[in-house]
Amino acid sequence: DIVMTQTPLSLSVAPGQAASISCKSSQSLLDSDGKTCLYWYLQRAGQPPQLLIYAVSNRFSGVPDRFSGSGSRTDFTLKISRVEAEDVGIYYCMQTLQFPRTFGQGTKLEIK
């Protein structure tokens, strides 16, 4: 199984400041088509996860441009350039390269 490791597990950021979350996979997420199967989700309290970033660096429809994703092979980063109150929640990375699909442990973002 591919192990996904997120750091930090919690983050407290003042409004307007930047935030960064790391996700490392135990093996490369690059598939045979040249696509990297790494996704980022945000789960707000009491809500289902919602897709933020797909295939490492592509913002999903409606996602503000303050969210960005980067990385390759086994090391990935989600950045929020200017944190807002609505960004509070738990962020998960997920690999969709192989079964079983696996998630990072989650990173809880709070506002200072």
Place this chain on the structure above:
Amino acid sequence: EVQLLESGGALVRPGGSLRLSCAASGFTFSKIAMSWVRQAPGKGLEWVSTIAYSGTYYADSVRGRFTISRDDSKDTLYLQMNSLRAADTAVYYCVKGLVHVDYWGQGTLVTVSS
């Protein structure tokens, strides 16, 4: 607009059975792989099962006890859960997509307790 509406969650005793349903709309259901992902209370996300053209896939923790299926004529995904255990207590989400996993339903709560 994509909508995924789960139903069927309930309180069930250990060893019991339950069938979850997910009614889909807003996309061509028959052409898209679908999955179930669960979240135990206060815990992270755990992939459970996927149904795709290539076959069906299960987490080790549910293989042999859970069965995923779909009725494309009804745009509905199912999860038959047998021999339920306390560890199966979770919110179960219906999720769209195989590699590109984009939309999640609101979830349905399954509680396994005596």
